[in-house]
Amino acid sequence: MASIVNYGCRMPPFEITPEEQAELDKALCDALHPLASALRSRATGLPEDRIWEADPAEVTLSVLAAWKVVDAEVRRLTAIAARTAGSYGASYEQMGAVWGITRQGARKKWPEAVSRPATTAARTSSALDLCGGTAELTQEPKSGDWRWAGTGADGTHRSGDSGRSYSTKEEAAAHAGAFLKEHALG
Known part of the structure; x- marks a missing residue:
């Protein structure tokens, strides 16, 4: 999948120039005028020319009021664009980067945009050996979320971070690895 790269440009890739901003403002106002006229005409009973x-x-x-209608429509179309991007393999991290929010923010904003892999009845797990300790990473069959439980080299045992789950195996492994490093000997 191609990624979006900024090759040293002065402007971030998703900002627009002042000229583009002026053109966008004009296009939006031109598109808004008929809607505002129709809303005003219905509210007052006056003909649109008055x-x-x-x-x-x-x-x-x-x-x-017309901008409120446009705002709701933009939000609806944005959610469709996010679901479409997710259907083509875009991640929440990529969507968040484009929108200027975190991966978690994108996941919260568009919860159905990225489909999780089909889960099976069997639980998926793998082991992590690090700093003399071990941790088991397990994926929940229904939710697809990942959890970890580990024992550090010093004998300290912990089942994840207060029962917290993670959306990716890598995120769970990072937290388990931090625990194992913290409880290494010497």
Whole structure:
């Protein structure tokens, strides 16, 4: 899968130039005008050619109402785009990077965007030997989440971080590894 790379450009890859911003503002306002006119006409009963002759506060509230409709539609289309990206193999980490949020934030924002691998009735597990201790990483069959339990070289035993689960095996292994390093001998 191709990744998005910024090759030393002065501007982050998803920021737009002032010229692009001006063009976008104009296009959005042009698209908003008919919607605001229709909403204002329905609210007042006035013909669309007279709706802008009203009290300025009422007119601008009609524009604000139209932006609310647009905002809801943008959120709906954004969720569709996230699900589509996930269906093509994009990860929550990649989506978060594009959106300017963490992987966890992307997972919370679009919880159904990335499908988890089909789980089987059997539990998946693997062992981690590090710093003289061992940890077992297990994947829950229904949720697909990962947990760990380990015994450090000093004999300290722990079952994960207060029962916390992790979305990837690598994340669970990192936490288990930190535990094993903390409880190494010498």
